[in-house]
Amino acid sequence: MRADKRARFDNYIVGSANRLAVAAAHAVADAPGAVYNPLFIYSSAGLGKTHLTHAIGNQAMARHPDMAIEYVPLEDFVEQLHAAIATGEMDRFKQRYGRVDVLLIDDMQFLTGRRETQSELLRLLNSLQGSKRQIVMTSDRPPAEIADVDERLIQKLSGGLIVDIGVPDYETRVAILRAKCEERSVTFEPGVIEELARVEFTNIRELQGALNRLAAAQATDGSLTPAQVNTLVGVPEPAPASSPTAAKQDEFFSFLTDIASAVAAQIEPWKVRVGEAVGFWKGEGYRTGPLERLMTEKQPPENWEALLRGFAQAIDQLKDLEQKASSVDPALGGSELFRDPERLTEAEAFVERALAGAVPPAGPQGAFARASFEESPSNQMAVRAADAVIAEPGHRYNPLFLSGPSGVGKTHLLNAIGNELARRGGANCRVACVGAQLFIDELIAALQDGTIERFRARYRAADVLLIDDVQFVGGKERTQDELFHVFNHFHAAGKQLVFASDVPPKQIEGLEERLRSRFEGGLVAELNVPDRTLREKLFGRFLADARVPTTPELLAYLAERSAASVRELIGTVHRILAAAETSGGPVTLPLAKQTLEPAVGAAPSPPPTVRQAADVFFLDDEKIVWEWPDAAGRLVEELR
Amino acid sequence: MSLVNYATREITCKIVYYGPGRSGKTTNLHYIYGQVPEDRKGKMVSLATQTDRTLFFDFLPLDLGSISGFTTKFQLYTVPGQVYYQATRRLVLQGADGVVFVADSQARQLDENIESFQDLHANLAEQGVDPRAMPIVVQYNKQDLPKELILPVAELSDAINFRGSPEFSADALHGPGVFETLRGISEQVLRRLSAAGAAPGTAAGAGTR
Numbered sequence: 067m068r069a070d071k072r073a074r075f076d077n078y079i080v081g082s083a084n085r086l087a088v089a090a091a092h093a094v095a096d097a098p099g100a101v102y103n104p105l106f107i108y109s110s111a112g113l114g115k116t117h118l119t120h121a122i123g124n125q126a127m128a129r130h131p132d133m134a135i136e137y138v139p140l141e142d143f144v145e146q147l148h149a150a151i152a153t154g155e156m157d158r159f160k161q162r163y164g165r166v167d168v169l170l171i172d173d174m175q176f177l178t179g180r181r182e183t184q185s186e187l188l189r190l191l192n193s194l195q196g197s198k199r200q201i202v203m204t205s206d207r208p209p210a211e212i213a214d215v216d217e218r219l220i221q222k223l224s225g226g227l228i229v230d231i232g233v234p235d236y237e238t239r240v241a242i243l244r245a246k247c248e249e250r251s252v253t254f255e256p257g258v259i260e261e262l263a264r265v266e267f268t269n270i271r272e273l274q275g276a277l278n279r280l281a282a283a284q285a286t287d288g289s290l291t292p293a294q295v296n297t298l299v300g301v302p303e304p305a306p307a308s309s310p311t312a313a314k315q316d317e318f319f320s321f322l323t324d325i326a327s328a329v330a331a332q333i334e335p336w337k338v339r340v341g342e343a344v345g346f347w348k349g350e351g352y353r354t355g356p357l358e359r360l361m362t363e364k365q366p367p368e369n370w371e372a373l374l375r376g377f378a379q380a381i382d383q384l385k386d387l388e389q390k391a392s393s394v395d396p397a398l399g400g401s402e403l404f405r406d407p408e409r410l411t412e413a414e415a416f417v418e419r420a421l422a423g424a425v426p427p428a429g430p431q432g433a434f435a436r437a438s439f440e441e442s443p444s445n446q447m448a449v450r451a452a453d454a455v456i457a458e459p460g461h462r463y464n465p466l467f468l469s470g471p472s473g474v475g476k477t478h479l480l481n482a483i484g485n486e487l488a489r490r491g492g493a494n495c496r497v498a499c500v501g502a503q504l505f506i507d508e509l510i511a512a513l514q515d516g517t518i519e520r521f522r523a524r525y526r527a528a529d530v531l532l533i534d535d536v537q538f539v540g541g542k543e544r545t546q547d548e549l550f551h552v553f554n555h556f557h558a559a560g561k562q563l564v565f566a567s568d569v570p571p572k573q574i575e576g577l578e579e580r581l582r583s584r585f586e587g588g589l590v591a592e593l594n595v596p597d598r599t600l601r602e603k604l605f606g607r608f609l610a611d612a613r614v615p616t617t618p619e620l621l622a623y624l625a626e627r628s629a630a631s632v633r634e635l636i637g638t639v640h641r642i643l644a645a646a647e648t649s650g651g652p653v654t655l656p657l658a659k660q661t662l663e664p665a666v667g668a669a670p671s672p673p674p675t676v677r678q679a680a681d682v683f684f685l686d687d688e689k690i691v692w693e694w695p696d697a698a699g700r701l702v703e704e705l706r
Numbered sequence: 707m708s709l710v711n712y713a714t715r716e717i718t719c720k721i722v723y724y725g726p727g728r729s730g731k732t733t734n735l736h737y738i739y740g741q742v743p744e745d746r747k748g749k750m751v752s753l754a755t756q757t758d759r760t761l762f763f764d765f766l767p768l769d770l771g772s773i774s775g776f777t778t779k780f781q782l783y784t785v786p787g788q789v790y791y792q793a794t795r796r797l798v799l800q801g802a803d804g805v806v807f808v809a810d811s812q813a814r815q816l817d818e819n820i821e822s823f824q825d826l827h828a829n830l831a832e833q834g835v836d837p838r839a840m841p842i843v844v845q846y847n848k849q850d851l852p853k854e855l856i857l858p859v860a861e862l863s864d865a866i867n868f869r870g871s872p873e874f875s876a877d878a879l880h881g882p883g884v885f886e887t888l889r890g891i892s893e894q895v896l897r898r899l900s901a902a903g904a905a906p907g908t909a910a911g912a913g914t915r
Contacts, residue, residue, distance in 0.1 A: 317885050318741045324889050326773045328896040329717060333710070333774060341712040342775055361712040 069123030069137045069170070078121055079245055081238025084114060087229040091118050091202075095125035098133065098168045098200035102227035104191070106174075108205045109231035112269025115204040118231070119170045122202055126168050133167035140173045144183050151182075163190050167199050174205035174223070179214045188219045201226075234270065239263035242270060243277055252281045257292035265299060336366040343374055352381055353406040380407035387417045392523070427498035427508075427524055430484025430532065439475065439482050440607065442600030448591035452479050455562060456486040459530060463589035465553070465563035469570045470593030473631025476566040477534050479593070483564055484532045491529065498528035502538040506545050513544070522548070526555050530562045536585075537567040541576030553584055563588075596632055601625040604632060608639040609653070614646075620655045627662070638662065709803050709898070710776070717778045719895050721888075722799055724826050725808035726818035727787030730847040733878040734808060735766045735782055738888060741881075742768065780892070787822065796829050804841040804895040805830075806887055808878075809866055811848045811856040819866050841894035842871045845887045850877035 075095075080088050087107055094105050105122075107115050123135050138146075150159035163169065169190075177184055194201055205212060208230070209223035234242065240263040247253065262280065267273040276299045283298050284290050290298070340361055344354045357377060360370060367373070388404040403413040436456070441449045448470070454462040466483075468476045484499040491497070500508075512521035525531065531552065539545045556563050567574060570592075571585035596604065602625035609616045629635050645661040646653045710717045723731040739747070746769055768780035783802075785795040799805075807826060809819045830837045844867045846859050857865075859875050867873055872890045876883025 317881075318743060318746075321885050321889055321892075322770055322773075325770060325778065325892055325896070328893050329776065329778065330774045332896050332898075333776070337712050338774065341715050344712070345715050345775065 069120040069127065069135065071124065073117045073120030074124050075121045077245060077249070078114065078117055079234075079238060079242045081234050081241065083232030083234050083238065084109075084118075087118060087231045090227055090229050091122050092125075094200060094202060095122040096129060098126050098130065099198040103195060103198075104201035104203055104223065104226040106203050106205070106209060106223055106226065106228045107231065108208050108228070110206055110233075110269065112271035113231045113233065114270060115206075115231060116172055119172055119202055119204055123168065123170050126200075130167070134165060135168040135170070136163070136166040137170040137172070140171055140176045140183075143171060143187075144176070144180060147183055147186055160190075164193060166194070168202070169194060169199065170202045172204050174203045174209075175207055175212050177212055177215050177219075181216075184216045184219050188216065188222060191219075191222050195222075233266075233268055236263055239267070239273060242273065246274060246277055250281065252284070254280065254284065255289050255291060258290050258295060261292040261295040262299065265296070334366070336370055337361060340370065340374065343377065347377075347381065350381075351405055352384075353408065355406070355408055377407055380410050383410060384413060387413050391417045426496055427528060427531075428500050428504065429488060429497050430481040430499035432485060434478045434481035434485065436482040436486050438607070439478055440600055440603040442597055442603065444594040444597040444600055445470075445475065445479075445592075448479060448593045451589050451591045452483050452564075455483055455564065456490070459487055459491075459562035460560040463591075464557065464560075465565055465585060465588040467571060467585050467588060467590040468564070468566040468593060469568065469590060471595060471631065472568055473633040474593045474595060475632055476568075476593055480532050480534050480564055480566045484530065487530050487562065495530065496528045497530045497532070498525060499532040499534070501534045502536045502545075505533060505549070506538065506542060509545055509548055522552070525552050528561075530564075531556055532564040532566075534566045535568070536565040537569055537574045539577070539581075540574045543578075546578050546581055550578070550581055550584075553581070557584070595630055596635065598625050601627075601629060601635060604635050605639065608636060612639070612643055614643065614653045616653070617655065620653070620658060623655055623658060709895070715776050717773070717776045717896075718781065719779070719803045719892065720781045720783065720801055721804045721806060721891055721895065722802040723782065723784040723806045723808055724795075724799070724822070725785075725787055725847075726810055726815065726822040727789075729787060729808045729810035729815070729819070729822075730876075730878040731784040731787065731806075731808045732764050734806070734845070734847075734876075734884050734887070735764050735784055737878055737881050737884045738768070738782065739766055741885070746771070782888075789821075792825075792829075795825070796832065799826075799829050800833060802840070803898075804843075804891045806891050807842060807844045807866075807871075809844060809846050809862060811846045811859075811862060811875075812851065813855060813857050816857065816862075816865060819862075823866050838869070841891060841898065842869070843887060843890040843894065844871050844873040845878075845883065846873065846875045847878050847883075849875040849883070850880065 075088070075092065078088065087109075090102055090105055091107070093101050094103075107118060109115050120137065123137050126133060127135050146159060150156050177187070191201060203223060208228060209215075209220050212220070240260060243259045243263055247259065258280065262273075262276055265276065267276065280290060280295065280298060283294075340357055344357045344361070347354050347357070354377075356373070360367070360373060384404045384407060388401075391401070391404070401413075401416070403409055403416050436452075439449065448468055451463050451466055452468075455464075455466050468479060470476055481499060484497045488495055488497040508521060509518075512518045533549075539549055553563060565585060570590055571577065571582045574582070577585075602621050605621050605624045606616065609621075624638065627638070629638070642653055642658050642661055645657055649657065651657065709719060723734055725731050764782075764784040766782040768782060770778040770780060772778070783798050785791070785798045805826065807823060809823075826842075827837045830840055844863075846862050848856060849859070859873070863873055872894070874883050874887045874890060876887060878884055
């Protein structure tokens with residue numbers, strides 16, 4: 067069958083509902099077999115599938131006059147197939163369709179249940195597609211919804227492009243009507259076509275039918291006004307209120323309305339209020355015993371409003387308690403105790419126990435007192451910043467980042483801040499002071515036991531967080547992640563953060579940008595190698611601590627000697643003390659000279675690996691070995 | 707039966723349609739059932755004999771949804787009208803919050819009407835309910851019948867409604883008057899809400915602690 071010459075692209079109105087389908091049809095008609103093969107178009111009846119199919123056929127014919135183009139409704143295809151089978155001319159049937167270049171099949175939905183047609187069609191489609199011939203199909207539903215069709219055929223149909231055509235919108239309907247009028251050379255009064263287009267026809271055939279009717283009416287009665295359109299087209303007036311279903315609804319709903327007002331008028335307002343509160347708090351999951359008992363009163367108690375308020379307050383308190391409990395351990399949050407205002411005191415006791423039982427993060431070490439930290443130009447900025455933090459935690463410098471080489475007192479200062487804040491904050495101020503390594507270890511342990519929530523809660527419950535040796539988090543992604551969140555939590559809550567590191571944030575290797583910028587957001591304060599002033603002060607203090615009488619000359623002599631760290635100074639003091647003990651005499655300048663001079667230049671400085679052990683020295687001076695066996699001794703030991 | 711439960715925020719009204727046999731009590735319920743939108747329809751339970759006479763009772767639950775924050779449920783019952791179902795009538799009447807007396811307007815049924823109305827009072831009294839305290843409305847049904855067969859409302863009223871309860875004329879088969887009657891009894895019943903709230907045992911959980 068040839069394509070209908072009247073159905074062309076140029077008289078096919080394109081609107082938003084069919085734009086995609088038309089674009090695909092154009093592409094297929096221009097280059098059959100090259101794109102979108104097969105093209106499957108579906109829409110409900112009368113929206114232009116067939117028109118579009120014919121248009122493809124016509125345009126393909128115009129572009130490629132040598133091509134064999136066949137349009138066939140599925141019903142005809144079935145009939146031909148049956149006839150071919152009946153007359154034993156299957157071969158001819160196959161040949162006929164086998165040489166078609168563009169096959170247009172309409173109304174594919176009629177495939178339902180036709181097994182032999184389906185298998186023949188599948189074979190045909192395979193052979194056509196294999197030789198790059200175009201197939202275009204239409205249906206009133208997508209392939210998958212055509213009932214009782216072979217799965218392989220559905221896959222074949224869905225293999226190319228599936229497009230649908232929707233109901234045209236108002237503008238498209240106007241355009242279609244104008245085009246039809248032009249086609250028939252009919253003219254209407256202005257407004258008539260627009261009025262007709264306003265009627266929401268679900269398909270274009272109806273629209274066309276309505277237009278024909280108007281044209282006929284106009285031919286007999288003379289020109290029409292827009293107002294006549296609806297009556298002529300037979301659009302039902304908006305359903306009158308008296309229609310049976312509407313009456314039904316009305317009768318019932320007016321009854322409902324009356325009941326509602328009767329209820330509202332009769333129920334005692336105070337009981338409604340209390341009842342609402344009961345409903346509300348029950349919905350929130352709280353027990354409402356006191357309110358329920360209140361309900362049973364005959365007369366409203368004088369203070370019923372106060373009772374309601376008191377109940378709400380009790381629930382607020384419960385919420386607070388629950389939050390506290392979950393900050394210790396999220397698992398405690400769901401406890402039934404927090405749901406019953408009548409058990410408020412019980413809940414309070416419970417939270418107290420929970421708080422007491424929880425292990426807070428380590429606090430600062432008491433040995434590091436602020437008072438024993440000596441200030442000098444080399445560390446002045448850091449010390450002043452620390453004092454500012456102590457005075458106004460969370461306000462002045464948050465975070466405070468202490469950086470400086472090993473052994474200049476970062477840990478001391480950090481712990482001193484912690485101790486001071488803990489002392490000033492009293493019992494309620496929880497100061498967490500940990501080494502980064504401990505933070506990492508705890509995080510790993512928490513990950514291992516699946517108690518990460520608890521880990522977070524423990525840290526977040528603290529009011530001040532001080533982390534020493536924060537350079538260790540470099541390159542540890544998960545730790546940085548956690549630290550990032552902890553940091554944000556503290557910062558947002560205005561809680562003080564102090565970090566110490568041997569290098570400024572910029573130089574911490576493997577530190578994520580988001581953390582670096584946060585560290586730098588407060589104050590980065592440097593602690594430098596002790597200068598002469600500081601050395602003198604420190605020697606004075608150390609010797610005084612050892613109850614050794616000193617002379618200014620001795621201190622001046624000692625302070626003159628350069629030192630890379632405070633630890634070195636301590637080492638010096640210890641050597642002098644040891645020498646004094648050996649000789650049995652007092653500590654004097656000559657003794658100091660004698661002890662130190664030969665060693666000048668080879669001053670024993672602990673290798674960096676014992677740095678952590680050195681920290682312990684501050685607590686227990688027996689644990690540290692300052693005098694390492696010389697290289698020869700160690701060699702012998704290893705050779706043994 | 708409790709009318710309003712503040713704790714569970716429920717209002718439950720039990721309304722019993724009372725009246726002589728074949729006066730149209732079940733027809734009232736059927737009409738109401740037909741008017742309820744599909745999504746609100748409960749199941750109407752009707753135990754009827756083969757000749758469509760109510761053998762035991764009809765039960766129509768009406769879920770009116772949330773009204774002023776209260777889940778409101780109406781339970782409409784009918785009693786079997788025939789004289790010999792006295793026991794069933796008493797059973798159904800138990801705990802009723804309101805009674806609709808459906809009278810048959812046919813002139814030849816007048817005696818049955820009066821007898822049934824007296825029966826209602828007797829049954830209420832037997833249950834220790836003061837009939838004067840029970841909300842009652844009277845419906846004169848079958849007013850659509852030819853004039854020569856029925857008595858006018860005024861006359862019926864004189865004969866039956868000696869207490870001057872609110873009265874409605876109705877044609878339960880086709881609907882007029884059915885909802886008016888239901889509305890009438892509902893308003894009467896709900897008017898007692900505040901008084902009923904003070905009645906013992908109205909709130910669940912009372913005295914449990």
